[in-house]
Amino acid sequence: MKARPARKTDGVCWITGGSSGIGKALALRLASNGWHVVISARTREDLQAVAGQVDGPGRIDVAPLDTTDADAVERVVAQIESEHGPIALAVLNAGIYLPVRSESPDFSDYAKTFAVNLNGTAACVSALSPRMVRRRSGHIVIVSSATAFGGMPTASAYGASKAALLNMAEALRIELDRYQVFVQAVTPGFVETPAQDDNAFPKPFMISPEKAARRMAAGFTSRRFQITFPRRFTWALKALYALPADWYIPLVRKQTGWDKPDDAPKS
Numbered sequence: 001m002k003a004r005p006a007r008k009t010d011g012v013c014w015i016t017g018g019s020s021g022i023g024k025a026l027a028l029r030l031a032s033n034g035w036h037v038v039i040s041a042r043t044r045e046d047l048q049a050v051a052g053q054v055d056g057p058g059r060i061d062v063a064p065l066d067t068t069d070a071d072a073v074e075r076v077v078a079q080i081e082s083e084h085g086p087i088a089l090a091v092l093n094a095g096i097y098l099p100v101r102s103e104s105p106d107f108s109d110y111a112k113t114f115a116v117n118l119n120g121t122a123a124c125v126s127a128l129s130p131r132m133v134r135r136r137s138g139h140i141v142i143v144s145s146a147t148a149f150g151g152m153p154t155a156s157a158y159g160a161s162k163a164a165l166l167n168m169a170e171a172l173r174i175e176l177d178r179y180q181v182f183v184q185a186v187t188p189g190f191v192e193t194p195a196q197d198d199n200a201f202p203k204p205f206m207i208s209p210e211k212a213a214r215r216m217a218a219g220f221t222s223r224r225f226q227i228t229f230p231r232r233f234t235w236a237l238k239a240l241y242a243l244p245a246d247w248y249i250p251l252v253r254k255q256t257g258w259d260k261p262d263d264a265p266k267s
């Protein structure tokens, strides 16, 4: 039997990064579709504020967690399953965006980005996949980004983490299908959330978190590997990334203004 998308009768949905932006909108959307959702993030009060907004027929419970602590991830996953039942759908969405300027990079921005986006997601997968494999059932969604498709200026940390996540999701999709565990990746373009506050770039075709949540919830019922939106933006990006790198790089440099003389301090 092949892996299939989770149904709300299979168990609960766990969303990391569920206190803000895309994760919050998705939690509220799935709860309004009747799912029992459990949300995690580091700040309990923010999680509780989201849970308080549910208007049925589903519900939201909270499980505070720092996903960079792999032992805590294992504990929280075990606790969710003992209190609420099996995690049928896991949306690994917790992530941060820290712009890095190559004139004065701060290694800690790379380290923090990889710790949350990459290691945090790997910790969640490590806690979830053995349980789902044992049950021969489950659905894991990894939230990557359209920046995974190719390099972008100031995104050398973020883009690298998201490219790694897309690759991780592909590997898991290949491996876990024979255990009836279903894997998808989400590659959004710009979504209007607090994470975008530090992004000084133009943000073409930016959509609301609620629209992103609608696209994701619809995508979770399909068998597609990659859920991407807004499509006119992400498909245009895919076409750009399909060019040979020696064409793509100067084109992006020009489009983003990185072909202009720099204003970095000369030492």
Ligand SMILES: NC(=O)c1ccc[n+]([C@@H]2O[C@H](COP(=O)([O-])OP(=O)(O)OC[C@H]3O[C@@H](n4cnc5c(N)ncnc54)[C@H](OP(=O)(O)O)[C@@H]3O)[C@@H](O)[C@H]2O)c1
Pocket (backbone or CB within 6 Å): 016, 017, 018, 019, 020, 021, 022, 023, 040, 041, 042, 043, 046, 065, 066, 067, 068, 093, 094, 095, 096, 097, 116, 120, 143, 144, 145, 146, 187, 188, 189, 190, 191, 192, 193, 194, 195, 196
């Ligand atoms: N917004 C966009 O344009 C866009 C585009 C493509 C992809 N994405 C991806 O979509 C996901 C959600 O982004 P967003 O824009 O909705 O961001 P957001 O509004 O800043 O939300 C990020 C969420 O992650 C949580 N989080 C951060 N560090 C964490 C940690 N160590 N452990 C547990 N939770 C943690 C935050 O809560 P606490 O800080 O309280 O822990 C918050 O709930 C991210 O993976 C992001 O990379 C966003």
